[in-house]
Amino acid sequence: MGKLNMPDAVGSAMGSLGEYLRDQRTQAQMSLRQLAELADVSNPYLSQIERGLRKPSAEVLQQIAKALRISAESLYVRAGILDAEQSGAYLVEDVIDRDPRLTARQKAALRDIYRSFVGTADLEERP
Known part of the structure; x- marks a missing residue:
């Protein structure tokens, strides 16, 4: 099978997105099949x-993000759908959410504190 012809910027963004997704899936200790099932997309x-x-x-990115328990915005930035400057607050929250040393309650508290400092209390609430 030949390589798809994509403009360099789009191909680069998609490669970066794919690598990021693979890393997130690996950190979550999920197989490709498990993530596909949770995100309701086909394995291939x-x-x-x-x-x-x-x-x-x-x-689809939103479904994958939900399954991985990360912010959809971080995937939108990687895919080139959202400008990184617009999503800085979401990326900080994504880092908080990925820290395995924190409990769910601690993560929620840190997100609340961060939102109060940067004035983003209106951001979508996460579990």
């Missing part, structure tokens, strides 16, 4: 996304 489609061969829709 998810594999193509991870390899940078497919560009997922915002809806």
